[in-house]
Amino acid sequence: MLSSLSPHLPIIQVVLPLIAAPICVIFRRTGVAWLIALVVSWLSFGISIVLLEQVISNGPISYLLGSWPTPWGIEYRVDILSAFVMLIVTSIGAIVMIFAPNSVHMEIPPDRTYLFYTMYLLTFTGLLGITITGDAFNLFVFLEISSLSSYVLISLGAERNALTAALRYLILGTVGATFYIIGVGLMYQMTGTLNITDLAERLPEVASTKTILVAIGFITVGIGLKLGLFPLHVWLPNAYAYAPSVVTVFLAATATKVAVYMMLRVYFSIFGTKMFSALPIDELLLILGLIAILSMSAVAIYQSNAKRLLAYSSVAQVGYMVIGISMVTTTGLTATILHLFNHAMIKCALFLVLAAVFYRIKSVKIEDMAGLGKAMPYTMAAFIVAGFSLLGVPLTVGFISKWYLILGALEKGWWPVAGLIVVSSLLAVIYFWKIIEIAYFKPRPEGAAEISEVPLNMLLPIWVMVGSNVYFGMNTDLTVSAAMSAAKSLIGGAP
Template identity: 45%
Template structure:
C-alpha cells in the first residue's frame, strides 16, 4: 500500500515529459486520460484504506525522517487527493473538444503536459510530510497554472496570467521565508518533527514571524479575502478546461495546507493565543459578503462564478477560524462539496461558451430555450451552491451554522445565512436571464444565427450532468466526506492540534 502513495506523484512526473515530447494532440489527450484514470483509481484505493483512521508512511529513498522526505497519508489528505484526481479525470473527458477550440494545435501537447504537472503539484502538496517539499510542489503547480492560463487565445488571458504570476510569486516568497524562519528556529523541515519538538523553540519571536509569513503566503495562494484579486480574472480568462479544474481544486488544496499547518505544525493553542481565530473569522465573513455582493453585480457568468468562489472560500476560512471540531469538519466537507459543485457550474458555463461563444448575460437572454439541457444543469448545480436541502452544499453549511452556534457566535451564524440568501440572488440572476428574458431564437455570437448551427457536445454535456448528479448524491449520501472529515478532525484535536 505504501508504494501506491508514491505512484500518485510518480505517474504524472513520468507522463508529463512524455506528453510534451510527443507532439500529437490525440496522443497527448490519451496519455493524460490514462494518467488521470490511474490516479483516480489509486487515490480511491488509498482513501478506502485510511478512512477508518489508519495512517500510511512512506520514506523516499529509504531515508528515515526527519533527515529524509516522508509522505504521510491520512483520511484528510487522501480525501484531497481524491478531489484532485477525480476532478482531473472528469475535466479531461469534458474538455477534449474545448481544448481543441481554445488551444492552438502547435501548443496542445504542451497544454496537456502542463495540465499533468498541475496535477502532480497539487497531489504532492497533499501527500508530503516535509514542509520544504510542500513548497517545491506548490511552485510546480503554480508555474504550470500560469502557463495554462496564458495559453488562452484572448489577450486578456496573458494579463490574467501575469497578475496571477505576480500574486503567486509574492505568496510563494512569503511562504518560503516563513519556512526559512521556521527551519532556523527548529532545525528541521519534517512537519511531524516540528510539531513534536515545538515546545523547545515556541518562545522564539522567529516562530511567530514564521507563522505569519506562512499564513500570508497561503492566503494569497488560496485567494482568501482580501488577498483574492488575482482569482476573478484568472478564472474568467483561462481556457474552459483550466477554469473547471483550477476552480475545483487549486484553492481547496491551499486551504488544506492551511489546515495542516495550523493543526499539525503549529499547536492550535499557540495561534489561538495570538487571536488568529478572530482574524480568520473576520476575513471569512467579509469574504462571504464581499464575494457574494460582487457576484450579484457581474454580467458575465464566468466572472460571477469566480466571485462566488471568493465567497465560498470564506465559508472554509470561517470553519477553520471557529477552531472547534464541528467547524473544522464543516470546512473539510465544504472543500469537497464546493469542488464538485463548482466543477458542475463551470462545466455548464463552458458549454454555453463553446456553443454560443459568449458568457455575457446581456447577450444570453433566452438562452434556456436554445440550450435547455445545459441551462437545466446550471440551475440544478446552482441549488447546491445556494445550499438547498438535499444537495451537497446544504450539508457543509448546516454543519458550519451548528459550529458557530456551538461557539455562541451568532454574528457568524447570521453572516452565513445572509451570504446564502445573497447566493440565491446571484444564482437567480442567471436563471432569470436564461429562462425568462429575451427572444425564443438566440443569436449565436461570432457564428451567425439559428439553432441548427449550434454544435452538439454530448460528451461534455454528459460530464456536466455527472457532476450535477454528484451534487445530489453527496447531499443524500454523505458517508465518504463526513467519515473522512470526522476521522481527520479526531486526530487533529486528539493530538492537541500538533502538540
C-alpha cells in the same frame, strides 16, 4: 505485480503524472497527449480510492523516499485528510479530462494543445504532491510546480487579458510562495527540521519565541495569497475569467482547495491549536472570512461576465471555509473539510456548464445567455441543480456544508456569525438568479445563430458532477465520516 506495487502507491501517485508530462511533449500529438492525460487522471483517481480505503482501514501511511528515515529523508505521508483531498483533486481531474477535448480544441490553437495537456499534468502533479508530502520544504517545491504550470495554463486563454491575468497571478503567487518559504526557513532555524511530524514535536518548546510568531505570520499571508483569501484575492477573478474554460474548471475546483488543505496542515498539524492563543489568527480569519462572504457575494451580483461572477463567488466560498477554520472546533473543521469537497463538486459542475455554453455561443457574458434554457435544456438544467447546491438547497451537498457551518457557529455561541452566513447565502440567490432569469425568461436575440445541445462527452461529465452533488447531498456517509475523522485528528492530533 500489483501487490508488489501497492506499498509504493504514494510515490507512484506523484511520479506518474510527472513522467507523463514530458512524454506528451515527445509525441507532440494532440490526440496522444489527451489520451495520456486521460489515462493518467483515471489511474490517479483509482490510486486515490485505494489509498483512502487503506487509510480508513489501517490508519495513516508513511512512505520514506529512498528509505531514508525521517526526519532526514523526505517522508510522504497519507492520512485521512490528505487522502480525502487527493480524492477531490483526482476525481475532478478525471471528469475534466473526459470533458476537455472539444472545449480545448476550440479555445486553444491546435499547435499548442499538446502543451496544454503537459501543463495540466504538471499542475496535477504539483497539487497531488502538496497533499501527499510530509515535508514542509518539499511542499514548497510542489506548490511552485503547480503554480508555474497553472500560470501557463491561464495564459493560454484566447483573449489578451489572459496574459496579464497570468502575469499578475505569477507575481502575487511568487510573492506568496516566497513568504511561505520565509516562514518555513524561520521554523527550520528554530527547530532544525522540515518534517511536518517532527516539526510538530519540536515546535512547542520554542512556540512562544518571536521567530515562530513571525513565521506564522509569513506563512498565513503566503498561503492566504494562494487561497484567494480576502483581501489577497485580487489575482483570482481575472485569472478565472480569462483562462480557457477547462482550465477554469480544473483550477477553481482544485487549486484553492489544495491551498485550504495547506492552511489546515500548517495550522493544525504543525503549529497545533495552541497557536491560536499566542496569536489572534482565528479572530483575523473570522473577520476576513465574514467580509469575504458578504462583500464578494455582493460584488458578484454586479458582474456581467458569468465566469467572473462565479470567480467572485469562489472567493466568497473560500470565506466559508476560513470561517470554519477560525472556529477551531471539530464541527468547524468538519464544515471546512466538507465544504472543500462539496464546493469542488459545485464549482466544477457550474464551470463545466459555462464551458459548454462557451463552446456553443462563444461567450459567457450573462446577457448573451438569453434563451439558453430552451436552446440547451440539459446543460441549463444542470446549471440550475448545481446552482441550488451552491445556494445550499436541501438534498444537495451545499446544504450539508452549510448545516455544519451554522451548527459550528451556534456551538461557539456565535449568533451574529450564523446570521451573516445565511445572509450571504441569500446574496448568492440573487446573483445566481440573475443568470437563471436571463437564460429562461429572455428569448434568444433575433437573428442569432441556431444552437443545439453540446455533445454527449460534454454533457455526461456535467451530469455526473451534478449527480454527485445530489448523491452526496443525500448519502452523506462517506463525506461526513471522512471529514469528521479528519477534523478530529487535526484538532486532537497536534499538541
